[in-house]
Each structure stands twice: as C-alpha cells, then as structure tokens.
Amino acid sequence: MNASQSPTAQANDHAVLLLHGLSSSPAELRFLSRALIEEGFATYTPELRGYSAGTGHMPMEQWISAAVAEFDALAARHRHVSVCGLSMGATLAAAVAEQRPTARALLLLSITLSYDGWAIPWYRFLLDYVYYTPLRSRYRYREHEPYGLRNEALRSKIARVMQKGEISEVGPASIAMPALHEASRLASSVRKKLKSINTDCLIIHAIDDETSSPHNARYVVANVGASFLRTIWLDDSYHMITSDNEREVVARECALFMRESAAASASCNNPTPVISRALARRLRQLAAVARKA
16 A cells, blocks of 8 residues: 555554545645544554656546545555545545445545636636637646645745646646646546445535635535535635644544544444533534434
8 A cells, every 4th residue: 555654553443544635645635644643543644646746647537546546545454534625635536436436535635626716717617618629738737826825934935836837735836738637527426426425524614715616615515415414614724724723623623523433333223322512412412403404
C-alpha cells in the first residue's frame, strides 16, 4: 500500500482513508492525518496512479478503482474504515462510499461537484470545450490568489512556492486539462449516485469557499441518502480547510463524528452498552430529524 500511516496502525480498529485533492499530494492532508493519529485512528493517505501529482493521466474510473482497492486493503485489517476527502478528493470519497456501503463514515471536506466559487474565472466553463481541441495537451489551469487560504501569512508562503511551479501543502501550481476533464466526469457521476449513498455523512464547508461555493455542500445535503448526516459551516476559512485558520476545528469534528458513528453502530449490534444512554438518545434523535428533513 502506497500510503502514509500511523506507527500504531495495527493496534487501532478504526482506519481512515484520506484522499487529497486533484493532481495534488498527501501533504495537504498532513495536519489532519497527524491530528487523527493523536485521537487514536489509523490514517492512510495514498497516492493514486493517474490522479495524484506526477502519476500521469488516467480516466476517472481508474481513480475510483485505485481508491476502492485502498479501501479494501484497509477493510481486511481494521474493524471500521471511514473515507475522508478534500476538494475533488471528497467527490472521489463519495464515489468510494457508493461502491463500498460498508464504509463506517464518509467525511466530505470542501466537496467540489462544480468549480463555482467567487475566485473561479468567468471563462472556466469554456475549458470543457477546450478539451476537445488540440489545446488540451498544452493548456494548464494555473492556481492564483488566494490559493484557498484566508490565512494571509500562510498564503504568502504558499505564493512563493507556487511561483516556482512546485506542489505546495495546499496543492499544485497548475492542473492539466485532461485531469480537469476527468474531474468533471467524476463530479457528474457522483451527483447521479448521491441518493444511493447511505453511509453516515459529515460535510464541512467554508461559507466563503472561493473554489467550490456552498451550493456544493447544500446539494449533497439535499440529495445524499444518509440518515445520519451532519453539516458544519466554517466562517474563517477558504477552500483548503485542512490547512487554513480552522484546521483544528476540522480535525476535531472529524474525530468526533467517526466516534459517534462507530458508537451508534456498536449500540445497534451489541446488547452490551458501549456509550452513555444520553449519547445514544442524542444519536437516535439526530437520525430521526435527518429522516424527516
């Protein structure tokens, strides 16, 4: 398995498959991974061939297959396996959960079903047409300010890395046209399958996300089939919420949600009480409200 993992992974019964953004690297999930390890989870952040930076270009079906293979490897070694993704990685995580309903929890961070944030150039929609021209092998979409960051000090640091054309902790300096095209196909596929995803689902999104507007999160809330669903809105971050001002909040909420999901599952399958009655009652109330919504 090509992935980073906690040194005590074998001792943990709950593993988290972390999927980074399009044409990026595991570096953008480093803080979250470390925080979850400290909370007792095993974390795995793989590079996926044809999706991660420097691994070439492959159809989105191959991205899903590679991610599902990583999930299956974890499921063979851990009692619970949750799937977490950032940006287009969240969209890919949803595709994995659709194919693997045994996933304990699905954590969608800045999910991107459409590049429609306030910093996206007006001509972005034209890129879908450019793909079908000779320019597709030469054009690259270049990242620009604010680089998904509200934190100005970190943004300045990232800007220097981006100017060198390198991959930073918040993603690549540019993305090739074939990758963007396959990402669009992936998003379209996931939109159609949301209702069949019943995995416990946590959505965390910034209200000022400059890359994927809050409409992306609201669309998932309105269409996903999960009965245990929680949405958290951030007001001091942009798109890269695992690196920005509220990264601690993101890590804490992810850990809490996965614990509650696992506890609720255990209480249903084990007559021996494993959580407080108050927490069990709260989880049942949340699920009931979600079903009525």
